[in-house]
Amino acid sequence: MENTKGAFEHPLGEQHLAGCLALSKSANWNQNENDWRWMLAFGNGRGITLADGTLAASALVIPYGGRFAWVSMVLVLPEHRRNGYATRLLRAAIADLKSRGLAPIIDATPAGHEVYAQEGFCDTWGFRRYALSGPAVRATPQPGWPVVRPITEADWPQILALDEPAFGASREALLRALAGRLTESALVAESHRRIAGFLLGRDGREARQIGPLVAGLPAATALLAAALECVAPPIYADIVDREALLRGWLEARGFAFQRPFTRMVHGAGPAPGDESRVMLVAGPELG
């Protein structure tokens, strides 16, 4: 273990953006400056800075709807791991959330899973990151697919009504921010004048990420087919483990498995929301 003397813990703000970006880049994560800016504005971050001024570790909490919060961006620079920094920030985040009556939720990488399980997080369901590196193999539209079109302002009440039971809380601020990040993936599927599903996405450091996607299977497939016509690769999609059929469809378009994530809840109990309504999550850092 290195000498950690002089390392100090502090709140994270915009002045730490360069250090935050260096942290996520060191783990080959996809967040760009827009992501960090949004998360730092809507959540609360804490970091550990070394005596030489290097930001060595981060952890954020993003509260959703007064019942739970995402623990996000738990990162430690590779050369400073196994010094207890993640555990220290995680314990501070859990104590903060518990004092506010918010259940801590986390989407764990395999490395993070080891730390979180020791700190009392339990597994619920999982999802897998799929990546498309070149042009997508075109999909043939199927009879019964709903009409897919860009989101308009008038669609928001129905989008929010679909998202809240699926995710488990209102996250309007996040969804509206995403709608402005990657307009070509901001789509709804419409059937009999009702919104049957929606898709959003965002730009990223390595790839554009599509998700969340909340819809049944036909609408989800139609939304993805439309997005793949206009979103330029590389593309990431975080698909729930449950959806083998949609996963097969993505593989037929050229997507390949990249890495697994586990949704974990602090203490016992199910994950918030209704997993059966979610096809793609927004991403492990957002829920």
Ligand SMILES: CC(C)(COP(=O)(O)OP(=O)(O)OC[C@H]1O[C@@H](n2cnc3c(N)ncnc32)[C@H](O)[C@@H]1OP(=O)(O)O)[C@@H](O)C(=O)NCCC(=O)NCCS
């Ligand atoms: C996961 C990560 C945040 C852990 O940070 P860290 O500061 O090294 O973790 P800690 O020192 O607090 O580890 C506490 C304990 O967790 C376990 N642990 C931590 N990392 C582990 C790993 N890679 N494999 C197995 N066990 C691990 C160990 O029991 C460790 O105690 P020990 O060092 O006394 O054996 C860090 O490896 C990292 O940034 N990884 C890349 C990004 C990532 O995956 N983050 C998690 C997002 S969900």
